Amino acid sequence: MRAAQAPAEIRPYKEIDLDEMFKDMELLQCLRPMIWYYQCINRSIRHLAGDKNFEHEKYLTKMSVDQVRDFRRYINADLEHLSMEFYLQRVQWALECNGEKKHLEEAVENPSRHPCKMKGGFKEIVTLQKEDAYNYEQFIGDTLPIFVAIHNHLASINRALGNLYYYVTEVPFSTFTPTGKTEILHMTKELERLMNGLLVATHLQRRYDWQSDLLNYLVSCSTDCFRFLDTFPHYYQNHRMRLVIFPIDEVPDKDNPYLKDELHSFPLTCVPWSAGTYLDFLDTYQSIVHHLRAVIVWSIRLFSIWYFVPRRYLRLIAPTRH
Amino acid sequence: MPNSIQEDLLQHPVLHLSELRENFVGKNSACSKRYKKACRKWGDYFQSPVNKAAQTLESAFNFNEAGAFMDGDTNFETAKVALLGWLEIKGGDDLIEEWLRTGRPLPTEKLDIIRRRLRYETLTNDSLYDQPICRLVHGDQLRRDLDYRVVYQVTPGQSKLLNPQPDSRERPSAELPTKKLNRSQKTYWGISETFQSLVAMFDSDLGTWRPSKDPNETKEFIRVTSEKPGAAPLTPDELNIYSPLRFWSPPPAFAGSVFHMLFWRALITGKDLFGRDVVKVPTEEENPVKEPIGGLNSIANRARQYYVVINWFNAAKFRLAAYDRLFETLMAIASFVGGNGRRPDSVLCEIKDLVLGDQTLTDLLYPNYIPHHSKKFGEFEPLNLKLPFKTVDKPIWELARGHHSEKERDKPTQVSHLLKFLRDKALELIIWSKYQMEIRSVGLIPCQYLYRVELNPDYAPVLQDLVQKYGDSMGGDVADTANSLEGSQQQLQINDYIIKAIEKKNINDWVILNRVCGGTNRTVFDQEAWHDIKCLKSPRAAAASSRI
Numbered sequence: 001m002r003a004a005q006a007p008a009e010i011r012p013y014k015e016i017d018l019d020e021m022f023k024d025m026e027l028l029q030c031l032r033p034m035i036w037y038y039q040c041i042n043r044s045i046r047h048l049a050g051d052k053n054f055e056h057e058k059y060l061t062k063m064s065v066d067q068v069r070d071f072r073r074y075i076n077a078d079l080e081h082l083s084m085e086f087y088l089q090r091v092q093w094a095l096e097c098n099g100e101k102k103h104l105e106e107a108v109e110n111p112s113r114h115p116c117k118m119k120g121g122f123k124e125i126v127t128l129q130k131e132d133a134y135n136y137e138q139f140i141g142d143t144l145p146i147f148v149a150i151h152n153h154l155a156s157i158n159r160a161l162g163n164l165y166y167y168v169t170e171v172p173f174s175t176f177t178p179t180g181k182t183e184i185l186h187m188t189k190e191l192e193r194l195m196n197g198l199l200v201a202t203h204l205q206r207r208y209d210w211q212s213d214l215l216n217y218l219v220s221c222s223t224d225c226f227r228f229l230d231t232f233p234h235y236y237q238n239h240r241m242r243l244v245i246f247p248i249d250e251v252p253d254k255d256n257p258y259l260k261d262e263l264h265s266f267p268l269t270c271v272p273w274s275a276g277t278y279l280d281f282l283d284t285y286q287s288i289v290h291h292l293r294a295v296i297v298w299s300i301r302l303f304s305i306w307y308f309v310p311r312r313y314l315r316l317i318a319p320t321r322h
Numbered sequence: 323m324p325n326s327i328q329e330d331l332l333q334h335p336v337l338h339l340s341e342l343r344e345n346f347v348g349k350n351s352a353c354s355k356r357y358k359k360a361c362r363k364w365g366d367y368f369q370s371p372v373n374k375a376a377q378t379l380e381s382a383f384n385f386n387e388a389g390a391f392m393d394g395d396t397n398f399e400t401a402k403v404a405l406l407g408w409l410e411i412k413g414g415d416d417l418i419e420e421w422l423r424t425g426r427p428l429p430t431e432k433l434d435i436i437r438r439r440l441r442y443e444t445l446t447n448d449s450l451y452d453q454p455i456c457r458l459v460h461g462d463q464l465r466r467d468l469d470y471r472v473v474y475q476v477t478p479g480q481s482k483l484l485n486p487q488p489d490s491r492e493r494p495s496a497e498l499p500t501k502k503l504n505r506s507q508k509t510y511w512g513i514s515e516t517f518q519s520l521v522a523m524f525d526s527d528l529g530t531w532r533p534s535k536d537p538n539e540t541k542e543f544i545r546v547t548s549e550k551p552g553a554a555p556l557t558p559d560e561l562n563i564y565s566p567l568r569f570w571s572p573p574p575a576f577a578g579s580v581f582h583m584l585f586w587r588a589l590i591t592g593k594d595l596f597g598r599d600v601v602k603v604p605t606e607e608e609n610p611v612k613e614p615i616g617g618l619n620s621i622a623n624r625a626r627q628y629y630v631v632i633n634w635f636n637a638a639k640f641r642l643a644a645y646d647r648l649f650e651t652l653m654a655i656a657s658f659v660g661g662n663g664r665r666p667d668s669v670l671c672e673i674k675d676l677v678l679g680d681q682t683l684t685d686l687l688y689p690n691y692i693p694h695h696s697k698k699f700g701e702f703e704p705l706n707l708k709l710p711f712k713t714v715d716k717p718i719w720e721l722a723r724g725h726h727s728e729k730e731r732d733k734p735t736q737v738s739h740l741l742k743f744l745r746d747k748a749l750e751l752i753i754w755s756k757y758q759m760e761i762r763s764v765g766l767i768p769c770q771y772l773y774r775v776e777l778n779p780d781y782a783p784v785l786q787d788l789v790q791k792y793g794d795s796m797g798g799d800v801a802d803t804a805n806s807l808e809g810s811q812q813q814l815q816i817n818d819y820i821i822k823a824i825e826k827k828n829i830n831d832w833v834i835l836n837r838v839c840g841g842t843n844r845t846v847f848d849q850e851a852w853h854d855i856k857c858l859k860s861p862r863a864a865a866a867s868s869r870i
């Protein structure tokens with residue numbers, strides 16, 4: 001038997017810092033609550049799944065199911081402002097654009113901040129220096145179906161995030177085996193990377209210098225989503241299904257991992273009584289990534305309205321693509 | 323999904339109001355139990371919608387010209403009988419009677435009785451499951467999208483950006499629209515859904531910053547202030563400008579009441595409830611190619627500006643306001659103002675500003691999403707809802723003006739007047755609960771079925787006469803003639819005419835609803851009407867087509 005180890009020191013708690021998260025981007029206010037909501041859920045899952053960096057109890061946000069539903073109502077209502085805020089933000093940028101040399105250098109570094117680099121749309125405002133050269137009527141003529149789609153996909157992502165929170169807090173998450181928890185932790189980290197792509201896609205602005213070629217970055221995010229879905233842990237799903245179909249006797253004490261000092265890693269993800277939840281959990285991750293990919297595709301389509309998009313990428317946004 | 327009767331109705335190229343009223347409710351038992359029968363009796367057509375609605379309840383509640391519940395004994399008696407009957411209280415009830423007479427807030431046990439009753443009257447998500455809901459909408463709020471062949475109803479904020487015109491509800495300021503939008507969003511996060519509903523329902527009745535004509539009067543009531551230093555306060559009507567909420571109602575209530583409440587006045591006067599022109603003069607670039615039927619401002623053309631949207635309810639895009647919570651909130655505000663040792667004859671402008679913030683009010687007015695967390699969700703600044711009595715420093719509150727008796731005409735407004743004002747609002751809630759006006763859409767709505775309102779040409783001359791009569795009653799000088807005896811008599815005649823038409827049900831022959839587009843395959847049935855709806859014009863598409 002291994003000697004008992006001294007408990008490791010719990011790392012200090014860090015508040016959610018949206019400014020740090022946004023780097024160079026200029027935030028669209030209507031997305032702020034959704035990002036906050038995602039962060040709360042992400043941190044709660046990591047805390048419960050045993051991530052060492054999120055051990056502090058404050059990382060677990062305590063909300064009831066009703067409160068989560070309330071949030072979603074507030075958040076989704078705010079998302080209705082996305083097209084308006086997007087328009088007003090770009091109009092402001094267009095009015096600030098001028099033809100100085102320094103400005104042109106900046107425009108190469110961060111094209112989305114400089115509508116003068118566009119092939120139409122807000123560029124008209126820069127050219128004519130008149131706000132109504134590209135008015136809201138024209139803007140929604142160009143973009144309304146795209147924003148409607150993005151809004152609906154974001155609302156679905158919010159709903160799925162709420163479900164994740166429900167599964168980890170309300171159902172017996174503690175009965176997931178260490179393998180299951182590791183699996184969840186792994187997927188949560190992957191999802192976080194994809195969510196960073198969502199942040200860029202919804203703002204249509206770069207976050208870091210290396211994302212200056214925004215289109216390239218969005219395409220790589222889309223590919224990343226496919227990779228996530230392709231490498232999804234089907235093995236665990238199948239294995240879990242077997243557990244559900246064949247009744248299993250109660251775990252004898254000698255094999256019960258919770259009665260041992262050293263946890264035994266079973267090759268199964270969850271114990272039978274949380275099997276259904278685990279499938280729902282996996283399914284929800286999958287659903288989030290499907291919606292996320294859809295948002296990225298729509299935002300590439302939005303990008304293609306105002307910027308040159310090489311033909312090889314246009315196939316990604318063709319309506320016939322499945 | 324529509325059931326067979328609904329499906330059958332939706333196949334008809336023409337719908338009548340009576341069909342919507344009688345046959346358009348599904349087989350869901352919860353909804354058929356809860357949906358209201360349409361009220362037939364109609365009155366005071368040119369009065370406020372509240373009074374109009376109140377008249378249909380067998381004249382149980384009467385309001386004066388200033389919108390205040392009339393103090394007379396007869397009115398009090400009829401209202402008492404109606405209210406106690408509605409609450410199923412036999413004999414009398416002193417506390418409820420006193421509330422009705424003086425506005426003195428109800429104690430908890432009486433409040434519970436009314437709340438229970440209101441909860442029973444309120445629609446629920448279950449009762450609306452798989453049910454159609456309707457809305458009368460001006461063509462200005464619709465945009466059709468050619469790519470997906472669908473018509474959208476835009477949000478109020480979008481309407482504002484689409485038709486940027488000076489808005490009298492907004493304070494003149496150099497603030498950017500982005501800032502205004504953000505401020506409004508952040509403010510919504512600081513108030514509860516209950517207060518959001520109250521704002522949507524009562525708008526400027528909860529206070530406005532706009533100056534009153536009389537320098538001794540103020541129109542302010544509740545001010546939304548941020549705790550952040552230097553932040554500008556907002557009044558409820560300002561807050562409502564960017565609100566994404568719009569009213570909808572179930573088919574029986576819509577076809578029986580709501581449609582008439584909104585449509586006939588606009589048709590005859592040419593102005594809607596908010597004083598906006600029904601027919602907008604087209605600009606040069608949208609100059610219509612064809613002449614509208616009967617001329618631009620003809621009655622037929624006015625009717626054609628309106629559309630009826632039928633959508634299926636879903637809990638994601640539609641919200642139900644809880645009347646019981648709204649009522650409780652008004653009562654809690656009244657208790658707060660009238661309590662704490664304040665006498666009914668205390669003069670408002672001498673009372674220190676009150677921040678609505680005792681325990682009951684905090685639960686009702688402010689969101690309560692993370693009780694165990696040190697921070698509010700989304701890190702929005704905490705807000706205060708304030709009654710700025712001392713700050714405003716005006717002796718008379720215009721909202722409670724209707725409760726000043728002849729003797730008190732120029733005397734300062736007192737707590738008792740304000741309590742009566744809050745009682746009126748609570749009575750309004752009871753009235754509205756009978757019209758099931760609590761469904762609100764959130765944001766941009768794709769229209770599932772769209773119908774255009776058309777006047778039957780056989781009846782157009784009759785209505786044209788009414789329009790003529792209205793024009794005569796208004797005469798050249800609106801202020802003078804409208805108040806004249808002759809003018810008001812003519813308006814009464816118009817009212818009588820419309821009331822009788824609604825009562826005899828022959829209103830069905832006057833208007834028809836022509837199917838424009840909709841259905842699973844988003845079919846366009848009426849090309850002409852379809853083309854009359856403003857199209858989302860893409861400059862790219864225009865440029866591309868010109869190249870071809």
